[in-house]
Amino acid sequence: MLTIDFLINTISLGSLYAMLALGLVIVYGILKLVNFAYGELLMIAGYALYVLGGLNTSLPWFVIAILAVLIAAAVSYLTEMIAFRPVREKSLTAMLITSFAVSTLLQNAALLIISPRARAVPLPAIFSQSVAIAGTDIPIRNILSIITAVVLFGALSLLLKYTVLGIALRAAADDFRMTRLLGVPANLVISAAFIISGFFAGVVAIFWTGRTASVTPTIGAAPLLVAFVACVIGGMTNLLGAVVGGYLYGIIYSLLSLWLPQYLLDYREAFMFLIVILILLFRPIGLIRGNTTSERIG
């Protein structure tokens, strides 16, 4: 029953979810803010694909996709600078509400400027092609998303481990006040976190819109929820937790799709959340514990 195509499709789904969760948690780790405008970054990348694809430029799709990702990262940075920075020192609640405002604002902007209806995004030929692996056809798109995730996780790990900015990002997630006392500018780490967050949202958006080849103003709602739940399962306090949570979400979801009888398939989400509740009952802080600051005596 667990065929190779099921396996690859599951890991592919998990890879997308893991990237989503990571993008959400990297901001949460530092600001303790669940950025509810996160889903809209995927929407922005989707519309960037649509607009750039419609311009009839001779740019190859690959370049357009990279531009779309960069635009999502840039918009993420702009939301931080324009919306979050002014309220940052007020309170966490103020930031949370701001994130709802940004979300609504971006969605309505898309409704107003573009259209409430779905718009087609350009897709490269390989997104609809398959390769035969061990006798079964595997969509190339799924293999690509796995490779992308592995490459990006690797790159991010290197950044976090070996660059001063990366060390500062981890330090800020650990103790933001102390990090600033060491001379690390708050704006630097927060901006970096938002840019990385937007980057991951943009990358996922390429694959997410690739499934239906279209983008709508409300496309961000589902991925936001997935990212949030994945973070909750894995643990909000560290990046590894988010990645594990993302893959776990993908695996559980795939297994439910496989095992649930036909007439219950529509309730897949309900079962999903039931499992999440069970996980939280036994591991309220998520599966991966954050860094505990316990101290030896001596």
Place this chain on the structure above:
Amino acid sequence: MLELKSIHARYGAIKALRGITLEVKEGEMVALIGVNGAGKSTTLATIAGVLRPVEGMITFLDESIAGKPPEAIARRGISLVPEGRAILASLTVEENLRLGAFIRRNHQEYLMDLEENFSLFPILKERFYQLGGTLSGGEQQQLAIARALMSHPKLLMLDEPSLGLAPLIVDQIFDLIKTLHNRGVTILLVEQNVDRTLEIVDRAYLLNTGTIQTSGSASQIRSQVDIEGVYLGDQKRD
């Protein structure tokens, strides 16, 4: 070097500082003493920019720093080792020290400073690749001070460096502070261990409920403390 003029600060509704005026000259070691809640830590936090003063002036090297963010104040050469040490627990000792040198950025100098710190704190060389959170209290305090020194601070502020440490380690920490002072580091020290502190500092300010009650040379304060022994004597442990 550092001058505070009638600084007022509050934590929410609580008025923590009510007109603190003090001065630290270059090369001096000055202590802030007083009971819990007197406003010692708050004074340091306000100088470091963690807390914004409601009123008053803070001048450092002829420049006003009141209300500036902590990172800007750190860049000007003030380094705070906060109470509880604030080791970045999920970072290694190496990474803690690297961030300590964040405002310097010269790799050659970083390596030299590292060697210097190893001679001062041999244990840190041993623990170099360990996570900060796995260090013992005394080791963490050494790391916190070493980390602060990595930035070559013009003014080093230590908040309760001996708090919660075993007596033997406390001796080490006080010796270390004395060594640093002899090397020419300007130090503003907050300590509950009043006797030990007055042995090593040049001057001290006695704080009480957010104001400076009295100030003077260590020996002057010592005689006052003896007089008010009941008041200051037995409040070291909580």
